[in-house]
Amino acid sequence: MQYGCTSKFKILLKLCFSFTGFQGTVNVEGIFLDVSKIREIELSSTAFARMYNLRLLKIYNSVAGDKCTVHLPSGLESLSEELRYLHWDGYPLTSLPSNFRPQNLVELSLPSSKVKQLWRGDQVF
Amino acid sequence: MQTIWKRLNRASPSKLRGLVGVDSRIEKINRLLSIVPLDVRKIGIWGMGGIGKTTIAGAFYDSFSSQYEGHHFLPNLRKESENGRLNDLRDELLSKLLEEENLRVDTLHIPTFIRDRLRQKKVLLVLDDVNDAQQFQHLIKALGAGSVVVVTSRDRQVLKNVVDEIYEVEELNFHEALQLFSLKAFKGNHPPKAYMELSIKAINYAKGNPLALQVLGSFLFDKGRHFWESILNEIESFPELNIYDLLGIGFDALRDHNTKSIFLDIACFFRGHQVDFVKRILDGCGFKTDSGFSVLIDRCLIKFSDDKVEMHDLLQEMAHEVVRKESAYQLRKQSRLWNPKDVYRVLTNNLVRFKYPKVFSLLCNAIWLY
Numbered sequence: 001m002q003y004g005c006t007s008k009f010k011i012l013l014k015l016c017f018s019f020t021g022f023q024g025t026v027n028v029e030g031i032f033l034d035v036s037k038i039r040e041i042e043l044s045s046t047a048f049a050r051m052y053n054l055r056l057l058k059i060y061n062s063v064a065g066d067k068c069t070v071h072l073p074s075g076l077e078s079l080s081e082e083l084r085y086l087h088w089d090g091y092p093l094t095s096l097p098s099n100f101r102p103q104n105l106v107e108l109s110l111p112s113s114k115v116k117q118l119w120r121g122d123q124v125f
Numbered sequence: 126m127q128t129i130w131k132r133l134n135r136a137s138p139s140k141l142r143g144l145v146g147v148d149s150r151i152e153k154i155n156r157l158l159s160i161v162p163l164d165v166r167k168i169g170i171w172g173m174g175g176i177g178k179t180t181i182a183g184a185f186y187d188s189f190s191s192q193y194e195g196h197h198f199l200p201n202l203r204k205e206s207e208n209g210r211l212n213d214l215r216d217e218l219l220s221k222l223l224e225e226e227n228l229r230v231d232t233l234h235i236p237t238f239i240r241d242r243l244r245q246k247k248v249l250l251v252l253d254d255v256n257d258a259q260q261f262q263h264l265i266k267a268l269g270a271g272s273v274v275v276v277t278s279r280d281r282q283v284l285k286n287v288v289d290e291i292y293e294v295e296e297l298n299f300h301e302a303l304q305l306f307s308l309k310a311f312k313g314n315h316p317p318k319a320y321m322e323l324s325i326k327a328i329n330y331a332k333g334n335p336l337a338l339q340v341l342g343s344f345l346f347d348k349g350r351h352f353w354e355s356i357l358n359e360i361e362s363f364p365e366l367n368i369y370d371l372l373g374i375g376f377d378a379l380r381d382h383n384t385k386s387i388f389l390d391i392a393c394f395f396r397g398h399q400v401d402f403v404k405r406i407l408d409g410c411g412f413k414t415d416s417g418f419s420v421l422i423d424r425c426l427i428k429f430s431d432d433k434v435e436m437h438d439l440l441q442e443m444a445h446e447v448v449r450k451e452s453a454y455q456l457r458k459q460s461r462l463w464n465p466k467d468v469y470r471v472l473t474n475n476l477v478r479f480k481y482p483k484v485f486s487l488l489c490n491a492i493w494l495y
Binding site for chain 2: 026027028029030031032033034035036037038041043047048055056058062063084085104105106107
């Protein structure tokens with residue numbers, strides 16, 4: 001009896017998650033995206049929010065180096081603290097997420113970006 | 126002194142570098158060259174992955190490039206074409222052949238004044254791993270009499286459109302296979318007597334494919350009989366053994382997480398990047414990169430060339446399959462994303478805010494009541 005109960009509960013829970021679009025965390029450790037291979041893309045500000053293990057992120061254009069077709073119309077809320085390597089051709093915002101802690105970063109490369117100030121506030125290294 | 130010099134001259138470069146079976150294959154290319162018309166001779170090298178097309182083309186280039194007025198080797202053209210770099214590469218090639226800096230031709234056709242100058246040159250050109258020869262067709266037509274163009278490809282159809290004759294690389298014969306395997310597994314030309322039977326078993330699995338022989342031989346190096354037997358039994362258990370399975374066993378045999386992660390990172394992200402750069406990033410990720418690199422090089426899984434980290438296409442494909450399998454083919458569970466379409470799907474579906482907050486609260490209540 002107990003068993004039947006839990007399995008029904010699980011089904012309901014799954015249904016609930018699938019209806020709401022909530023899909024839990026993402027395991028990804030590395031993303032390399034060549035934007036010349038896809039059409040323009042608009043990301044939500046939380047696109048990277050649940051990627052807690054992300055250590056390598058490169059968004060680049062192998063054909064036209066400085067042209068980036070990844071847009072962030074509502075800004076960017078967070079980036080993984082695990083990030084070691086961040087490269088973004090034509091990063092469209094004026095600063096990195098304010099809560100981003102770059103203590104693990106080894107390489108930061110933002111060619112042709114709109115960045116004016118990397119971080120708002122103080123950052124302790 | 127004189128005799129030593131003579132002997133050194135007689136030993137071919139491929140023998141000095143420990144390339145097995147390459148000399149006889151170069152000989153076959155030369156025989157094909159002698160039967161095609163003399164003007165501009167175009168030879169294709171065709172065969173499956175790992176069979177040694179690039180190695181043979183490279184050895185041919187090393188042996189004969191000094192006999193030509195101009196020469197160039199263009200590697201990895203399939204990858205370059207994916208990155209839309211073929212036009213740039215063709216222009217670089219023209220600059221090099223005509224010894225002029227920054228020559229730019231932006232169209233497919235080559236202007237007459239360049240063609241006239243090319244026609245006076247006898248050149249040796251190697252186009253490696255080609256899947257689209259269009260960018261080079263006009264250039265090849267413009268080369269001077271006596272020039273030789275060697276094109277390698279996995280795709281016979283591509284070659285048919287470009288070359289006069291196709292050389293199909295054959296598998297290594299038994300003796301060549303045994304020698305190459307022994308070079309890796311025992312650092313000698315022959316297996317010791319006690320290992321003869323096991324070695325023969327192993328090379329039968331590799332079916333004369335040089336890449337598989339090297340990978341298999343390298344990880345059996347310095348291992349005891351017991352280890353050999355267990356690995357060979359494992360290989361035997363595959364229902365239909367293909368080359369990816371064999372290479373995958375070479376990867377599984379790495380055992381430690383550190384080296385495996387380094388290998389997968391290189392395969393997914395850092396192939397062709399500068400060694401120093403890759404080392405800095407991977408060190409930063411907390412890996413023991415130096416020891417990882419040296420294990421991977423010993424196992425023939427990666428190599429350094431021109432200060433860049435390189436690996437064979439088949440090994441990269443095997444690594445991609447490992448990553449997909451680890452996550453049970455679920456994109457969201459995949460540890461590394463390199464395919465633009467996959468990244469697109471994951472990034473655009475990664476919703477944290479709920480699409481339908483009302484449905485969500487309703488369902489929550491339902492669960493609560495239940």
